[in-house]
Amino acid sequence: MVLSDSVVELSRLQFAITALYHFLFVPLTLGLSFLMAIMESVYVMTGLPVYKEMTKFWGKLFGINYALGVTTGLPLEFQFGSNWAYYAHYVGDVFGPLLAAEGLIAFFLESTFVGLFFLGWERLSRLQHLTVTWLLAIGGSLSALWILVANGWMQHPVGAEFNFDTLRMELTDFPAVFFNPVAQVKFVHTVAAGYTTGAMFVLGVSAWYLLQGKHLGIARRSFAIAASFGLASVLSVIVLGDESGYTAGETQKVKLAAIEAEWETEAPPAAFTLVGIPDDEAETTRYAVKIPYVLGLIATRSVDEEVLGIADLRQRARERIESGLIAYRALQDLHRDREDRNARALLAAHHQDLGYALLLKRYRDDILDATPEEIDRAARDSIPKVAPLFWTFRGMVFAGFAMLFIFAAAFYYCARRIAGQKRWLLKLAFYGIPLPWIASELGWFVAEYGRQPWTVSGVLPTFLSASGLQRGDVALTIAAFVGFYSVLLVVELFLMVRAVRQGPLPQP
Amino acid sequence: MDYDTLKVVWWLIVGFYLTGFALTVGFDLGIAILLPWLGRSDGERRAMLATVMGTWEGNQVWLVTLGGVLFAVWPLVYGTLFSGPYLAIMALLFALLLRPAGFDFRDKLKSPQWRRFWDWALFVGGLMPAVLLGVLVGNLLLGLPFRFDEGLRLTYRGGFLDLLHPFALVCGLVTTGLLVLHGANFLQCRTLGPVCLRARTAAAVGAAVALVGMGLAALGLVGIDGYRIDAMPDPATVFSPLDKTVAATDGGWLANFWHHPWMIAAPLTAIGGTLAAAALARQFVPAAAFWCSGAALAATLLTVGFALYPFLVPSSLDPNSSLTLWDAAASPFTLKLVLACTLVFLPVVIAYTGWVYRVLWGPINTATLNEEG
Structure with a gap:
C-alpha cells in the first residue's frame, strides 16, 4: 500500500514545525546551563556573592526557557510512533534503544536536578548546589549526545542489518552506532552551537545593561564570561561543522x-x-x-x-x-x-x-x-532540491562568522578591559542576539532537508515511513501545534523581556 | 538468557516502568485535578503546587523513558498504540503540555486572572490525561481496530469517538479516582491546615469513585470479548504477528485468573489498597495511605496485564494481527542491550531521585512560601 502524498507531506510538515519550535529553546538550555555552572563555580571558588547573584539571575531566564524546551520536546518523541509508525517498526530495533538511553541516562539527570537547582539554594551546601548545577548542565548535553547519535544513524546508518524474518532493520553493532563518525561530528557541532547560543544571549543581554548603565557588576562579569566561552564555542562550531563530515x-x-x-x-x-x-x-x-x-x-x-x-x-x-x-x-x-x-x-x-x-x-x-x-x-x-540547501547553508555560515566576529571583538576588548566603552560593540552584541537562533534553525534545515528523500539514508524512503493517518486529523493537529506553540512562544518572550527588564534582584 | 525468557522479562520490566510512571506522575496529575477544588485562595493553591514543584519534571521523565523503552523493545506496539488512536494520543499530549507552562509560568506574574488561567490549565492538564489513560487501557481490553498487511504496514479503522465505549469510560473512572486518591494522599503528607483536611475528604471521594469504577469494570470484563492464541510458532524464535492464529472468546480476559487463581491477588490488592488508603487517610496516617494508594495503582495495572497476558495490543479487526509479547519484541540483541542499560542506570536514577525528594521533603507552610519562589 502506498500512502497518499498529502498525508506524508503533512506529517513531514508537522515534524518540521514541532522540531523547529523545539530548537528555539533547546540550544539556549544547553548553553545557559553551562554558563550558570561556570558562574557558580567561580562563586564557590572565590566566595564572591555577585557570582551567586549572577547564577540566580541567569537561572531565572533559564527556567522560563526550560519549561518550553520540555513542553516542545515531549511531542517529538511521540511523533515517531504517532505519525511515523512504519518507521518505528522498520528501525525501532536500532533507533529505539537510543531514545530509551536518552531518557534513562540524560533526561532523568537533567529533569531531576532542575527542580533542586531552583529550590535547593537554602537546603544544600555550596558544594552540593554546585554539583547539582553541573549535573543539570551535563544532563542537558548528554541528552543532546543521545539524540544526535540517533540522528547520526538516520544520516549514516551503520551497525545494523535487514532481517527478512521480521522485515525490519536490526541492531548488530552498538559501538559502531555510538561511535558513528557522522554522529560524533554532529554532536560536537550541535552542542557547541548550543553553547554559542547561550553565550550570545548572555553577551547580548549584558551588553544591553552596559548600554543602559544598569546592573553593571553583574553585566560586566557576565559579558566577559560569555565573550570567552562564546569565542571557544563558536570556533568549535565552525571548525567541527565544516564539510569534512560530509564524506x-x-x-x-x-x-x-x-x-x-x-x-x-x-x-x-x-x-x-x-x-x-x-x-x-x-x-x-x-x-x-x-x-x-x-x-x-x-x-x-x-x-x-x-x-x-x-x-x-x-x-x-x-x-x-x-x-x-x-x-x-x-x-x-x-x-x-x-x-x-x-x-x-x-x-x-x-x-x-x-x-x-x-x-x-x-x-x-x-x-x-x-x-x-x-x-x-x-x-x-x-x-x-539544490536551491533551498544552497541558500540555507550560506545563511547559517554567514550567521556563524558574524558571531565569530562579535565574540572575537568582545574577547579582545574584554582582555584590554575597555569593552564597556565600545558602544558599537555593545550594540552589535545586543542586536546580534537572534543570530544563533537563525543559524540553528537553518542548520536543522540543511541537515534534515538535505537527507531527503530518506528518513534513514539509503535504507528507508520518507514517503514509506509515515503512518496511514487521515489527512484531516493531521491537518487538525498541525493547526493545534502552531496555535498552541505560538501562544506559548509569545508568553515566553513576554516573560523573558519582563525578567530582563526587571534585572537581577538586589541581595536581600 | 533464552529469547522467550527475555521476552517475558521485558513484559515485567515494561510493567515496572509503567508502574513508576503511574506512581510518580500519578500524584502530580491528581494534585492538578484537585487544585481548583481544594485551594480556596491563591496562597493555598501555591502551597499545593509547591508540594510537587521541585520534582514533577523528574517524574515526567518516567513517561518519556517509558516511550523510549516501548520504541526499543516493542517497536510495533509503539507504532500501533500511538498512530492508531491518533487524536486521543494527541489530546493526551496537548493536555500534558499544559503542565510545564502551568507549573513554571503561573507564579511569574501577580495578576489574579493570570494565575486563575494557569490553575485551570493545570486542572485540564491533570484531568484529561487521567481520563484518557483509563480510556486507552479500556480500549486495549476491548481490542483496537487494526490490521497488518504482509509487509507489516498498519491499517487502523476507527476514529476518536469510537474509543468512548462505555466500558472504556468506566476504566477512565477508575484511573481518575485512583489518581485523585493518590494525589490527595500526597497532599496530606506535605501540607498542613485546611488544605490537608480537605485533601482527606478528597481521598475518600477518589476512593469511592475508583471502587465504583472497579466494580463496573469487573462486570464489564465478563461481558466483553477477550482473545486467545490458538496456534503460534515456538516462542523462542523470531516470528511475525501474522504467523499466529487468535480467536475471540466471550469473557476471555478472565481465563488467566481462572487457570492461575493466584493472579486474583492483583485485583484483590487493588480493591484492598484503595479501601485501606481511604481508611488510613481518615485515621490521619497519610504516609501509609499514600503507599496504599500506590499499591492500589500498581495492582490495577498488574490486573490489566494479567488479564491481557500474553497480549499487549489485541486487534478487534483482525485478531491474528494482535500484538503479543511473543511477536512484538525487538531482536534478542536489542532486548539484552536495553536490559543491561536498565539494570545499570535505573537503580542510579532511583537513588538520586530519592536523594532529591529527601532534600526537598518537609511540610509546606503557606506562610513560608516567598513570592519569588
Whole structure:
C-alpha cells in the first residue's frame, strides 16, 4: 500500500514545525546551563556573592526557557510512533534503544536536578548546589549526545542489518552506532552551537545593561564570561561543522553536492562556490562566484580526491536501484521458499541497496516491473532540491562568522578591559542576539532537508515511513501545534523581556 | 538468557516502568485535578503546587523513558498504540503540555486572572490525561481496530469517538479516582491546615469513585470479548504477528485468573489498597495511605496485564494481527542491550531521585512560601 502524498507531506510538515519550535529553546538550555555552572563555580571558588547573584539571575531566564524546551520536546518523541509508525517498526530495533538511553541516562539527570537547582539554594551546601548545577548542565548535553547519535544513524546508518524474518532493520553493532563518525561530528557541532547560543544571549543581554548603565557588576562579569566561552564555542562550531563530515556515506555526499551546487564532478581539488543563483531545472548555477581549490581542500582534506557532482551521484543511485531490485526479488523468493539458497546469496550480496529499490514504491507497488523511466525518476528523487540547501547553508555560515566576529571583538576588548566603552560593540552584541537562533534553525534545515528523500539514508524512503493517518486529523493537529506553540512562544518572550527588564534582584 | 525468557522479562520490566510512571506522575496529575477544588485562595493553591514543584519534571521523565523503552523493545506496539488512536494520543499530549507552562509560568506574574488561567490549565492538564489513560487501557481490553498487511504496514479503522465505549469510560473512572486518591494522599503528607483536611475528604471521594469504577469494570470484563492464541510458532524464535492464529472468546480476559487463581491477588490488592488508603487517610496516617494508594495503582495495572497476558495490543479487526509479547519484541540483541542499560542506570536514577525528594521533603507552610519562589 502506498500512502497518499498529502498525508506524508503533512506529517513531514508537522515534524518540521514541532522540531523547529523545539530548537528555539533547546540550544539556549544547553548553553545557559553551562554558563550558570561556570558562574557558580567561580562563586564557590572565590566566595564572591555577585557570582551567586549572577547564577540566580541567569537561572531565572533559564527556567522560563526550560519549561518550553520540555513542553516542545515531549511531542517529538511521540511523533515517531504517532505519525511515523512504519518507521518505528522498520528501525525501532536500532533507533529505539537510543531514545530509551536518552531518557534513562540524560533526561532523568537533567529533569531531576532542575527542580533542586531552583529550590535547593537554602537546603544544600555550596558544594552540593554546585554539583547539582553541573549535573543539570551535563544532563542537558548528554541528552543532546543521545539524540544526535540517533540522528547520526538516520544520516549514516551503520551497525545494523535487514532481517527478512521480521522485515525490519536490526541492531548488530552498538559501538559502531555510538561511535558513528557522522554522529560524533554532529554532536560536537550541535552542542557547541548550543553553547554559542547561550553565550550570545548572555553577551547580548549584558551588553544591553552596559548600554543602559544598569546592573553593571553583574553585566560586566557576565559579558566577559560569555565573550570567552562564546569565542571557544563558536570556533568549535565552525571548525567541527565544516564539510569534512560530509564524506562518510552516500547521502552525506549528496548533501554536500547539493549544498555546494556541484552539478558535475570537477577535476580535484574542486572550486568552492561562494555565491550564485542555483537553478534546479537547468542544473546550473548562474552568476557563480567561485574560489578555486577551496571545496576540495575542505571536504576531502586533500588535493587529489574528487568531490562527486550531482550527475555522477544520480548515476550511482540508478545503479543502486537496479542492484536493490535484485535484493527485492530475492526477498520475494525467500518469502515463497525460505530455504532458497540462491536467493539468500543474492540478498546477502545486494541487501545494502534494498532501500534504493524502495524509492520505486512511489510509482508502483510491484516494483519488480518498474520501467526504465520510473527508475530514472526514482534516481532523480534521490537528490534533494539544490536551491533551498544552497541558500540555507550560506545563511547559517554567514550567521556563524558574524558571531565569530562579535565574540572575537568582545574577547579582545574584554582582555584590554575597555569593552564597556565600545558602544558599537555593545550594540552589535545586543542586536546580534537572534543570530544563533537563525543559524540553528537553518542548520536543522540543511541537515534534515538535505537527507531527503530518506528518513534513514539509503535504507528507508520518507514517503514509506509515515503512518496511514487521515489527512484531516493531521491537518487538525498541525493547526493545534502552531496555535498552541505560538501562544506559548509569545508568553515566553513576554516573560523573558519582563525578567530582563526587571534585572537581577538586589541581595536581600 | 533464552529469547522467550527475555521476552517475558521485558513484559515485567515494561510493567515496572509503567508502574513508576503511574506512581510518580500519578500524584502530580491528581494534585492538578484537585487544585481548583481544594485551594480556596491563591496562597493555598501555591502551597499545593509547591508540594510537587521541585520534582514533577523528574517524574515526567518516567513517561518519556517509558516511550523510549516501548520504541526499543516493542517497536510495533509503539507504532500501533500511538498512530492508531491518533487524536486521543494527541489530546493526551496537548493536555500534558499544559503542565510545564502551568507549573513554571503561573507564579511569574501577580495578576489574579493570570494565575486563575494557569490553575485551570493545570486542572485540564491533570484531568484529561487521567481520563484518557483509563480510556486507552479500556480500549486495549476491548481490542483496537487494526490490521497488518504482509509487509507489516498498519491499517487502523476507527476514529476518536469510537474509543468512548462505555466500558472504556468506566476504566477512565477508575484511573481518575485512583489518581485523585493518590494525589490527595500526597497532599496530606506535605501540607498542613485546611488544605490537608480537605485533601482527606478528597481521598475518600477518589476512593469511592475508583471502587465504583472497579466494580463496573469487573462486570464489564465478563461481558466483553477477550482473545486467545490458538496456534503460534515456538516462542523462542523470531516470528511475525501474522504467523499466529487468535480467536475471540466471550469473557476471555478472565481465563488467566481462572487457570492461575493466584493472579486474583492483583485485583484483590487493588480493591484492598484503595479501601485501606481511604481508611488510613481518615485515621490521619497519610504516609501509609499514600503507599496504599500506590499499591492500589500498581495492582490495577498488574490486573490489566494479567488479564491481557500474553497480549499487549489485541486487534478487534483482525485478531491474528494482535500484538503479543511473543511477536512484538525487538531482536534478542536489542532486548539484552536495553536490559543491561536498565539494570545499570535505573537503580542510579532511583537513588538520586530519592536523594532529591529527601532534600526537598518537609511540610509546606503557606506562610513560608516567598513570592519569588
